[in-house]
Amino acid sequence: MKRIKLKTWLIIGAGAIIVLALFFFFMNRATMSPSVSKTKGVQLTQNSAGQYQTVIKDGHYLTSAARGLTATSQGNQVDTKDFESGLLNLAKNHFKTGRYIFQEGQYLSSDTVNGLLSRQTDSNLTALNPKDNGKTDSSREPIYVQSLTEQDFMTKEGSNLKLAGMVVGVAMNTQDVYQKEQYGANYYQSISEEARIAYGKKIAPKLIKQIRAQTGVAKNIPIVIAMYANAPEDSLGGGAFYSEATSKSGTNISAWTNIDDKTVVFPKESSDSSSVGNDENTGFTNFKNDIANFFPNIAGATAIGHFTNSKLTSMKATVTTQFYSQTEIEAFANYVASAAVKFLPSSAPVQITIKTANETQVILNRKSDEKSYTMIYM
Structure with a gap:
């Protein structure tokens, strides 16, 4: 009789643990879900400072x-x-x-x-x-x-x-x-x-x-x-x-x-007589030469800089090369990150995409005035 009661209590206890586990699981999921405020079937995302809230309707982003x-x-x-x-x-x-x-x-x-x-x-x-x-x-x-x-x-x-x-x-x-x-x-x-x-x-x-x-x-x-x-x-x-x-x-x-907006391609073409981006062009040329000396398989490196009132607001660079192993990718990405800190501007956000002819391998990002790049391996 005692064994039956013990077995019963064990079953009840196990059931209680499962219920509690499920409760905390769903509570955790609710906490992690994107925060929205409902407005008659319309929801609003809660965005970070400096960004707009956007409209979600019936659980879907409202597109044009x-x-x-x-x-x-x-x-x-x-x-x-x-x-x-x-x-x-x-x-x-x-x-x-x-x-x-x-x-x-x-x-x-x-x-x-x-x-x-x-x-x-x-x-x-x-x-x-x-x-x-x-x-x-x-x-x-x-x-x-x-x-x-x-x-x-x-x-x-x-x-x-x-x-x-x-x-x-x-x-x-x-x-x-x-x-x-x-x-x-x-x-x-x-x-x-x-x-x-x-x-x-x-x-x-x-x-x-x-x-x-x-x-x-x-x-x-x-x-x-x-x-x-x-x-x-x-x-x-x-x-x-x-x-x-x-x-x-x-x-x-x-x-x-x-x-006063302008887009400048780096390295600048000889036909571009504008003084906008000259300093950035010098830095990018040095960056390109430096990484090419480290890794001779580079097929090309270009960047696009956006300027407002002659001030750089963002730069996106693309480095195309060929890799033969994961260790090559990691070594090259780390070197590119250190060279970018040395030669590329820190006053504006910079994104560097390292890719082969067919696919992206690594994306490096640095926000304005940050000291290092974050790397995302694809």
Whole structure:
């Protein structure tokens, strides 16, 4: 009888331990889950200082239906990421991160954006690009506007989110790539800085009018228009924002403000006569030579620096080589990290990607004013 009671108590005790273990497991999972605050089916991420809270709906990140749409399939792939991230940084000057909530563009549908990026026709007078004049030489009307990106900034009113402002990036071509016949060879038409800037200012009120015509967009919310110059198709670097203006109501636009942004490719080309990035270029050249002396299999090393008001804001470097063992990868990555501390700037964040022709091996990161790099092996 005692054995039966003992067995019973052991079973009960084991069951209690399992229940407690499950309780603490799920409590721990709840603690580790991303922190969100519910707003009528909408959730907000709790981001770190200096970053926007973002909108999650029904457990999914709220994406823009019009994201990635372009007037033509050609373009510099580096521009896409720089365009969107640069626009978000620019937005922080107008919509403070502690007050506003970021939402991917929800008011311009894919059909609307496709219509805006098209050429004007008798049936589509709202299009932003000029009518095709039928020419196939330098006198043709180029595609000026390559893409649009909408970013929404919301405020909380009780349990609801309300649109409080918008930032719309307009990516303008500096070079239009076209064919004289379908599936034919590519031809390149350069667009002068003067023509690009003038055309952007011309279509801005038209764009504002179309944005305010969308359901849910109030006529008196501030809309910031930021103009971006795409880099040529074969450029290693991306483009840069060059001007902005704000519409506070209707289609009225404030005076345009110049944005002093520049992208510099290192090592600098001999044709680049600008003094921007000269010191960084010297440092990167020394860095490249130093790691090449250590590891002779290097196929190439380049970097892209972003400057605002002639001051470096970020640098991304790529080192391409060939490895034959994991020990080679680790030894080289450690040497690159020490050389980067010695030669590359510390006043701005730096990212170095070490890769072969086919895959990334290591990513090294250093934030502004940090003394060492963190390494992530892929």
